[in-house]
Amino acid sequence: MTQEFGQKVSNANANSEGATPLRVALLLLPKDAPLPDTLANQPVRKLHVDQIEPKLTEAELTENKLAQTLEQAVSWVATGDLVCLHGAQQTLLLMPALKAAQHKLHPHAHLAALQYGQSQGSALQGALAQAKRQPDSVQCRAHIDDMNKGFDALCRLIADIAQRTIRRSESRRHYWFTEPYQGRVATLTLENTQPQQGKAQTHLAMVLTQGTGRLKARSLLSASQLFFLLPGSSEAALNQGLWALAAALDKLALSQTEPLAREMAIIELMQQNLDAFATSGPTRFVICLQAISIEALGQEITAMSQALAKVCKEKGEYRTPSGSYFSAAPLGQAKLAFVYPGVGTIYPDMLHELHSYFPALFSRLQQQGDLKAMLQADMIYQEDKADTQQMPLSKMAIAGVGASYLLTKLLVDEFAVQPHFALGYSMGEAAMWASLDVWQDPHSLIDKTLSEPLFTEEISGPLKAVRRHWQLSDKDPLEWNSFLVRCQGDDIQPLLERYPRVYLAITQGDTCVIAGCQASCQALLQELGKRGIAANRVTAMHTPPALSLQSQVQAFYHQAIMAEAAEHPVKFISAASLIDGQDGAVNEIQALSAEAIATSIAKTFCHHLDFESLIQSATHQGAALFVEVGADRQNCTLIDKILKASETPHVSVPVNARGANEVITLLKALGTLISHRVPVSLTVLQLGLKRELAKLQQRSAQGEPPLANTLFQEEV
Structure with a gap:
């Protein structure tokens, strides 16, 4: 070990303030993988994390084998060497940061400090001092607390940095948000639980910073998430496709008995299927099959085959819990509508998995605006999930629009799905205009919403608009609430005259929402003989007190629009048009302008919302395939009830659903759209399969069995 490095590492308490930050580039590689091509001819020193130089005593090896290995590795790096640390499942390549730059490599992270301490706190303090970082960074x-697990923990942390992932626990993780233009910084402290007698410095602390490299996107499809598309222009052709796939599965099962070979074979079969579908001409019908295994796929084929004749005869649809889907009456892109939910659909940890499958999308959105603020991440990803439900209206509105914005970009940018119509539930109208490239700078509304008295004081919080309407002073008590009631609005309307402080805010098929004085609402419900579900949310939207704010709402949403928005191909349907007695899209009734949009939002915001009439209007204009683009699937449930009652043919498609696997929900949505012959790009799925197959081929070449520990199975 060099004298300089010994000062950097060993004398943490004494010299950390003056120690030079380390600039060690870290790259994760699959186990025993070759060096990157640009380093192919470079000499490399190798160390195994479970082995160390023989000069160490057994006691020293037991005490600090990882620490000693890291010391040795970093000392070699200090002289310009390349070092490979080999673990049971992962290889970590270390080199000077300058060498990485010279060879045009993109490190997954940088090691900025490595310090010992007598306690976790002292070691961490020394490491931060060496790295020249403040604790709040x-x-x-x-x-x-076990150095034997230290190397796995180090590799996991580097992988998280490279995948922009924060782990709250083994089961809870989400995108690693940062402030604009700030990199990610992490610390790792290791404790020796069996220190050698007489040794005081038993803790080791490291500071890691974000590198320029990212782990590749995880594949949406794998051997445990199968996805097949079977096109055909007739029932006979579809049956032929099902039989051919069943025969291919039987052949695969007979020829491949080793688990890894079976995985590779099914991935190749899936890849061939999607490649053929992407390059073939259009057909009238498409069956989408999804399953979690080869055996389960066989069951899906059997179930679909048995249902096919009846579905084709009735021109209906067939779906299974696994996500397989077929429509014998495809609706097509011309009937596709994006539906944007309103306030209140957000939930804790929403969208927490998507970033690892779409890292480029998240990176792009973060560059375009403050993604952390857009999703209100500090509230959505709280340790206490109850905090999310107690968010103020302004933050709930921002997070709801943010979720819709992100999912819209995912569908449009990643899968090239283009809607023909768009509409929103309540404040979902604002999400609609923000998400579909109409406003020039929708991100500017984030800070304005948080500070605008309209949202913080007038129709929420102290409810100043309500106090004025009811002629109450600031000191008069006011208990406001809203209730979801299972009944028709017509049943409530006659009672409102006797309850002047109760309002019918929203009607939506067989349910409605009343709002107002909590005691009066409860009295009305008792007289009605109905039980209401309290929202416990303070908002006076869609009630008469909000009418006095219409001009203010209009001014707030008066935003500059894109130059090309006047020729926007999407037909925007607003509840405001129905208020004016017009049954048509906003940009068909008049030219699209900042004034027209602001007026539309203000009218919807301040007046009673008749969501049932809005959906009926959309179907009159041609919409029938409703894709809910936002958190959860509440609008899909409402649409199904509304249109089932009127026996209107339609299909509702959630892109996200609380409590369901995010990837599976997305794949179900894509399969449904494809079966309805909506053009969908398969590139994301195809590239993911290509990476998945390459990973399996590498394992096969190394003679490895399937990994029991999936910690490091992400693409590198």
């Missing part, structure tokens, strides 16, 4: 702090 650290967004992730990991601690391991």
Whole structure:
């Protein structure tokens, strides 16, 4: 070990303030993988994390084998060497940051400090001092009390940095948000639980910073998430496709008995299927099959085959819990409508998995605006999930629009799905205009919403608009609430005259929402003989007190629009048109302008919302395939009830659903759209399969069995 490095590492308490930050580039590689091509001819020193130089005593090896290995590795790097640390499942390549730049490599992270301490706190303090970082710059702090697990923990943390992932626990993780233009910083502290007698410095702390490299996107499809598309222009052709796939599965099962070979074979079969579908001409019908295994796929084929004749005869649809889907009456892109939910659909940890499958999308959105603020991440990803439900109206509105914005970009940019119509539930109208490239700078509304008295004081919070309407002083008590009631609005309307402080805010098929004085609402419900579900949310939207704010709402949403928005191909349907007695899209009734949009939002915001009439208007204009683009699937449930009652043919498609696997929900949505012959790009699925197959081929070449530990199965 060099004298300089010994000062950097060993004398943490004494010299950390003056120690030079380390600039060690870290790259994760699959186990025993070759070096990157640009380093192919470079000499490399190798160390195994479970082995160390023989000069160490057994006691020293037991005490600090990882620490000693890291010391040795970093000392070699200090002289310009390349070092490979080999673990049971992962290889970590270390080199000077300058060498990485010279060879045009993109490190997954940088090691900025490595310090010992008598306690976790002292070691961490020394490491931060060496790295020249303030404690509040650290967004992730990991601690391991067993150095035998230290290398896995180090590789996991590097992988998280490279995948922009924060782990709250083994089961809870989400995108690693940062402030604009700030990199990610993490610390890892290791504790020796069996220190050698007489040794005081038993803790080791490291500071890791974000590199320029990212782990590749995880594949949406794999051997445990199968997806097949079977096109055909007739029932006979579809049956032929089902039989051919069943025969291919039987052949695969007979020829491949080793698990890894079976995985590779099914991935190749899936890849061939999607490639053939993407390059073939259009057909009238498409069956989408989804399953979690080869055996389960066989069951899906059997179920679809048995249902096919009846579905084709009735021109209906067939779906299974696994996501397989077929429509014998495809609706097509011309009937496709994006539906944007309103306030209140957000939930804790929403969209927490998507970033690992769409890293480029998240990176792009973060560059375009403050993604953390757009999703109100500090509230959505709280340790206490109850905090999310107690968010103020302004933050709930922002997070709801943010979720819709992100999912819209996912569908449009990643899968090339283009709607023909768009409409919104309540404040979903604002999400509609923000998400579909109409407003020039929708991100500017985030800070305005948080500080605008309209949202913080007038129709929420102290409810100043309500106090004025009811002629109450600031000191008069006011208990406001809203209730979801299972009944028709016509049943409530006659009672409102006797309850002047109760309002019918929203009608939506067989349910409605009343709002107002909590005691009066409860009295009305008792007289009605109905039980209401309290929302416990303070908002006076869609009630008469909000009418006095219409001009203010209009001014707030008066935003500059894109130059090309006047020729926007999407037909925007607004509840405001129905208020004016017009049954048509906003941009068909008049030319699209900032004034027209602001007026539309203000009218919807301040007047009673008749969502049932809005959906009926959309169907009159040609919409029938409703894709809910936002958190959860509440609008899909409402649409199904509304249109089932009127026996209107339609299909509702959630892109997200609370409590369901995000990837599976997305794949179900894509399969449904494809079966309805909506053009969908398969590139994301195809590239994912290509990476998945390459990963399996590498394992096969190394003679490895399937990994029991999936920690490091992400693409590198």
